[in-house]
Amino acid sequence: MDFKDYYAALGVEPDADIKTIKTAYRRLARKYHPDVSTEPNAESRFKDVAEAYEVLKDTARRAEYDDLRKYGQGGRFEAPPGWQPSGRGGNAEGAGDFQQRDFSDFFESVFGGQGQTFTSQRGRAARRGQDVEIEVAIFLEETLEEHQRTISFQLPGQVEHGRLGQPVAKTLKVKIPAGVGDGDRIRIKGQGPAGSGGGPSGDVYLIIRIAPHPLFDIDGNNLLVTLPLAPWEAALGAKVTVPTLTGKITLTVPPNSQTGQQLRIKGKGLVNKQGTGDLYALIKVVMPQQADEQARKLWAEIAAHCAFNPRAEWE
Numbered sequence: 001m002d003f004k005d006y007y008a009a010l011g012v013e014p015d016a017d018i019k020t021i022k023t024a025y026r027r028l029a030r031k032y033h034p035d036v037s038t039e040p041n042a043e044s045r046f047k048d049v050a051e052a053y054e055v056l057k058d059t060a061r062r063a064e065y066d067d068l069r070k071y072g073q074g075g076r077f078e079a080p081p082g083w084q085p086s087g088r089g090g091n092a093e094g095a096g097d098f099q100q101r102d103f104s105d106f107f108e109s110v111f112g113g114q115g116q117t118f119t120s121q122r123g124r125a126a127r128r129g130q131d132v133e134i135e136v137a138i139f140l141e142e143t144l145e146e147h148q149r150t151i152s153f154q155l156p157g158q159v160e161h162g163r164l165g166q167p168v169a170k171t172l173k174v175k176i177p178a179g180v181g182d183g184d185r186i187r188i189k190g191q192g193p194a195g196s197g198g199g200p201s202g203d204v205y206l207i208i209r210i211a212p213h214p215l216f217d218i219d220g221n222n223l224l225v226t227l228p229l230a231p232w233e234a235a236l237g238a239k240v241t242v243p244t245l246t247g248k249i250t251l252t253v254p255p256n257s258q259t260g261q262q263l264r265i266k267g268k269g270l271v272n273k274q275g276t277g278d279l280y281a282l283i284k285v286v287m288p289q290q291a292d293e294q295a296r297k298l299w300a301e302i303a304a305h306c307a308f309n310p311r312a313e314w315e
Helices: 005-011 020-032 043-055 059-071 106-110 140-144 231-236 293-306
Strands: 098-100 132-138 148-154 168-176 185-187 204-209 218-220 222-229 237-243 248-253 262-265 279-285
Touching: 005 020, 005 043, 020 059, 043 059, 043 132, 043 293, 098 185, 132 140, 132 148, 168 185, 168 204, 168 218, 222 231, 222 237, 222 248, 231 279, 237 279, 248 262
Parallel strands: 098 132, 132 204, 222 279
Antiparallel strands: 148 168, 185 204, 218 222, 237 248, 262 279
16 A cells, blocks of 8 residues: 655654644644645645644654554555554444544554444344544634534445445535534534444534644633743833734733733633633743844843843852
């Protein structure tokens, strides 16, 4: 089968740390999201990026993948003798359920380990169809209000005369409610695979995956954004423009602000059943990368005037 170079998919080195991997995924997931991207092959690239991140974000999966990379030379993967998949890809509810992941054959071979099982029900009582799980990527901005999505997927074929039939393509228009969070499940009743022996169809479960945002981190119902400040802005106070999910606002920074200090912006967080969270701007004082002779003299004057020792507590 074809080998998947997950590091190349995210544009990172094999020794990249998790922060670098997460940053790369955030950037590429937003760039290739099929709902907004105008890039060629955006949907295919988005799937490749999502699959790569699914493996590399997990320590155990990444370690197993690193061990197998040497068997994926030349774009083809040949498993070593005696190797068995780990089954770390997870599964839907129940050991026999089918999970619609839309990942590559390589992923399912290495991390799936949980194939779908179908048995003939001839002569047996009616049996309900299996449930299907589909992961749906959602931008943070989309969680603020209800919106409609068109979901296309494939259902496993039916077993007839001992043979598994062709997969069945299906397209649904579904409503994504406001306030959904990562990992939330939305049930669509009766839209899964047909039952056997006249039994009812299974259900489709949409598993919400919040696409990482390039600016905001999530903390429960609140959002965090890093606010870079020049030293003089932190010392003197300033009015700065801060991004939110609904547009930019002006924030007043008090004098003598410190790195690590948080400024609360009420009501600009995420929406859920408990209400609307807040946005916290985390101050980070940033020095200019370059300074001319006059700037250095001014810094020297400040140092002489303030006589401030930031390490006094060490003494």
